[in-house]
Amino acid sequence: MGTIWTPKLNSYSGAKYLRLAQAAADAINQKELLANTKLPPQRRLADALGVTVGTVTRAYAVLEQRGYVYAKVGAGTFVRAEESEFKNKQINFATCQPPLTNQISVLSDAMSQLAKSPQRLTQLMAYHGEPLKEHQLIFSQWLHKRGITQQPEQIVFTHGAQQGIFAVLNGLMQAGDTLLCEGNCYPGIHTAAVQLGINIEPITLSDEGLDLSELEQKIIAHQPKVLYITPNNQNPTCIQYNLSQRQAILALTKKYNLVILEDDVNYCLSSEWHSPIWSIEQGSEQSEDPGHVIYLSSLSKVFCGGLRQGFLLVPNLYALKIKQAIHSQCWMISPLNTELACRVIQNPEFMGQREQVIAQRQQLCIEMGQRLGLKQRWRGLNGWLQLALPLKAHHVVTALAQKNILVRNGDDFNNHQNFIRLSIGDAADDKIFVQQLAIIEACIKSLSQTAYSVV
Structure with missing residues (x-):
């Protein structure tokens, strides 16, 4: 038997599967859905919400990709315990890549459509x-x-x-x-x-x-x-x-x-x-x-x-x-x-909500830089921040690496003026992104408060 859980989606915006995924994420964060709880069977939840089974499938896939749930073959989908493989995962602020929003579902659609076109596949295989x-x-x-x-x-x-x-x-x-x-x-x-x-x-x-x-x-x-x-x-x-x-x-x-x-x-x-x-x-x-x-x-x-x-x-x-x-x-x-x-x-959903996610994350990063009093420039997925001496860029890069957070040193680009580069796309979940950004801010602030930063 699956959990009797039927969310209300009216307070969420975007595609139906994304609204459902966010509702489930909020329920997990608020302990409405506890660790190791089995989510409702997809067809049952689809009938209760008046959506297609495909919508629920997509939502569950997004939740799994974001680390909220895990699937057992033949058993269903379950809420992941907090002590999970994601807890000690390296968070990559060093590689410039877009945040994962709806890419899995868009690519899945493309592959599924192509798989149903044997004549087209035959042509493409030549x-x-x-x-x-x-x-x-x-x-x-x-x-x-x-x-x-x-x-x-x-x-x-x-x-x-x-x-x-x-x-x-x-x-x-x-x-x-x-x-x-x-x-x-x-x-x-x-x-x-x-x-x-x-x-x-x-x-x-x-x-x-x-x-x-x-x-x-x-x-x-x-x-x-x-x-x-x-x-x-x-x-x-x-x-x-x-x-x-x-x-x-x-x-x-x-x-x-x-x-x-x-x-x-x-x-x-x-x-x-x-x-x-x-x-x-x-x-x-x-x-x-x-x-x-x-x-x-x-x-x-x-x-x-x-x-x-x-x-x-x-x-x-x-x-x-x-x-x-x-x-x-x-x-x-x-x-x-x-x-x-x-x-x-x-695909009409090619970008989905990605532009909004990037804009929101960029703004959070700008506000962090302002609180730290850093000279900074942001555009798209990247930020270029100059640290104030005596704090050195390699001190921050090393200290954050010890906390499983990766950022780039300006030296990697042959710039030796005490810059770091942050890229904002790795964290699939906004909550994780905010948490990791807070760690970056606290680390820079802590190191800046010492007369000589030593890592």
Whole structure:
């Protein structure tokens, strides 16, 4: 027999399964549902609430993913005891990833739909050296809705943005060439450059973007073929280039004939995001054949990293070289993977409540930084916080690691000005997130109150 528990969902908002999941979580937190209690059978609860069995199944899956319940095959779903595997789990504020909200159900839907289409599966199981046109069209329509103008044939799929970076450098540069990039930038660009024997020359960052004078000087001195930048949300500093910066950088690349590799992977809230340099060039009346910007993005920071769906927008001039570089690495991009990605972005519930969750968590982090009196900048999933001496960044990183909380040291990005980077997406449950954020705040406050912080 299952527990006689019938929640009232009217006080909750969002999709029905999320309302049910939150109601159950609240009942568990308030001890209305005790540890090891069996939840109602799914069909019985569905009938009592007037919803489908699938709605209850989704809600129970969310609860299990968030650590509230566990399932026993053939026995049912039970409330997890507080002394669980999640108690001593490392909480990852170090890796930039979106919080888990409805991704499991959206991906499950996509896989279920595809499993019921044997003819489509047969087609996808074959070799396809070129992207399927229907996949390009779906992504093109999705990008148009986001305000990014392009043609479907300009889309080149990759297995994640890192492969996109490697393919562009491999296709357009040679060993011994110099790549210009932002100072303190994403470490993956260094990994790719070292592998290809490419030299990196960093450009100093200001609060508005690149130091334009230094950029032009280094273009003249090194005659680079490619400039790698992240204008919408610089990693790790969260700097966003203003419009005049973007226009000036585009003008310089045209003047000296180099290519911008514009990385727009890092997530921004809709209120934070701005049209990329790619779109500025595409919309320029002075450019009949735009060919100075390659746009890079993926679903990793907006949906999940495990899907490994990246994509490039490539001018016709460079398409063949970049496709050849991809073929040299893996011959073809999995059409099965891209099919799932297409079904995911077509789902009306693709984002669910994720934007709201990110905005709420970001605000909580900002308020923490304000209470601690820290210089900080937040955008999307990341925060860049400068600690006040004598407290050192490595003291905080080490102390938090001892409490099973991971954060990034600014030194990891070759920045030695006493910064840490916090990423807000790992904790699946808001309650856990708030608890761990309180530990971070208490740790920084405690260490700051000693004359010499020693860990």
